[in-house]
Amino acid sequence: MRYHHLSDDSALQGREDIVNYIRKTGCIQYDPLDVVGRNPDLVLQARCRSYRKGDIEPLLYQDRVLFDVWDKNMSISTVADWSCFERFRRRFLVWCREHQAVIDEITDYLQQHESACSSDFAHDVKVDWHYGPQRLAKAALEAMCYAGLAVVHHKKGTRRYYALAEKCIPAEYFNMAPPYRTDADYFKWGVLRRINAVGLLWNKPSDAWLGINGLKSAERSQAFQTLLDEGAIVKIDVDGIKHPLYVASENLDLLQAAAAQPSDTTGCARILAPLDNLLWDRKLIADLFGFEYKWEVYTPAAQRKYGYYVLPVLCGSELVGRLEMETDPKRNMLVVNRIWLEDGVDGGAGVMDRILAGIARFQEYNRCDSTEMRCT
Structure with missing residues (x-):
């Protein structure tokens, strides 16, 4: 609870804390349903008393310290992590090359305009897309976003408007090399990222591993072992739980401090x-x-x-x-x-x-x- 800032003595206090929380956990998940706020709003209001519905929007589309990205499903991450998604972007770059004419047309348009949505283009032919047949214009804009050629510039409700990534992502991040070079390095990076996303995690099948392309049980186990050998994670045994849990070594002090002096539990739910x-x-x-x-x-x-x-x-x-x-x-x-x-x-x-x-x-x-x- 203290790691996730869900106790009064660790609660987030404002904008900088919110960005640091997302940086620490890697991402928070996005979902377009809005019953009492969308999922990112709900995540942050539980941790920050001053947070109000929609407060994440300026961080995404004005300050641009955050951006929309496919991580654990559709998510929000910090722009400092831009380079981390190079492996995911590869297959969408292939798609873009296969549809180069429409990609060039959209790129030329976005060179002249701040943003665009799919209705700005007349490509109405349907193409196969990952969630079913889709208008070529919409699929092309989404593919450019997934490929790192574009970013979500802003949203109106659930409608997304896109801009060229090079115009929105600071050059220091846009040109940065990814933090892995081999498949093994990628899986190790992904496993540690998910451990930090949850706080404590075990080496078992889980939705927590979604979005780590190609990660199977063997690769996951090897990544856990390498991280243990390198001292990046520590194994934790919990009474009554058969499987060990793992915590990032950098968070072990926090775990021990919380065990020694639990948080105040008398505040509001x-x-x-x-x-x-x-x-x-x-x-x-x-x-x-x-x-x-x-x-x-x-x-x-x-x-x-x-x-x-x-x-x-x-x-x-x-x-x-x-x-x-x-x-x-x-x-x-x-x-x-x-x-x-x-x-x-x-x-x-x-x-x-x-x-x-x-x-x-x-x-x-x-x-x-x-x-x-x-x-x-």
Whole structure:
């Protein structure tokens, strides 16, 4: 909790802290769904009391210290990590060469204009794309972004506008060599990056490894062993958990300090994002916290155990329940539809008061004037 700034004594305080957190963890995951804010907003509000919905936008599209990139699925990373995605970009550079005429046309347009979206181009023929048939214009702009030729300049809702990468990424990062030279170096870099993304991680199959191209169990195990041999990570045994966990050596002091003097756990509850870094390995969370969580937005309604957009609730170092909320834009109101407490959690022992305080904090983050409690 202290590593993820989810305790009062480690909470993020503002812009610089937010950028440093993303730099430390490598990335935070992006998802376009906006029920009570998009996933990056939800990640950051849990860690920074002064954060308000949309505050990440200037960091992305004005200051440009962050950028949109495919890391663990679609994500947000720091521009200092620009060179790290060279391996991912290769196959999209091949695609761009295969469609050179339209890429040249878009490039020429972006040399003359600050940004463009797919509707600025008349290439309506459908091409095969990774999520299904797509207009050539849209696929070409996305391919340029994935290939490092373009970046997301800004968004209007979920519509993306693109600019040439060389105009937006500082030259010191744009021309920097990637931090790996061989496949083994790449896998080692990726494994350490994911350990730091979660804080503690084990050598088991997990969604945490998504986005590390070509990483299979053998490559992952070899990377773990090399990192151990080099002293970059340390093995941690946890009572009651069969498999060892691993922490970056640079974070061992923090772990030991937290064990010696736990954080204050009396503050208001933190409401977590569905794709929060802490939750990337759901099996690990189940083993560590006894908390089983599935984001059910893609589960058919009749098969959902809880609801469409349900968020975990953290009190101190315990995951005590979950909330289903939505924003009523007409009334500028936060609506709390349901609260579920975990089995064995005593809602009368101050937990509910802390959850209500967390909801009040969440209302402020969500820029709402009031809260309606529909649950009893």
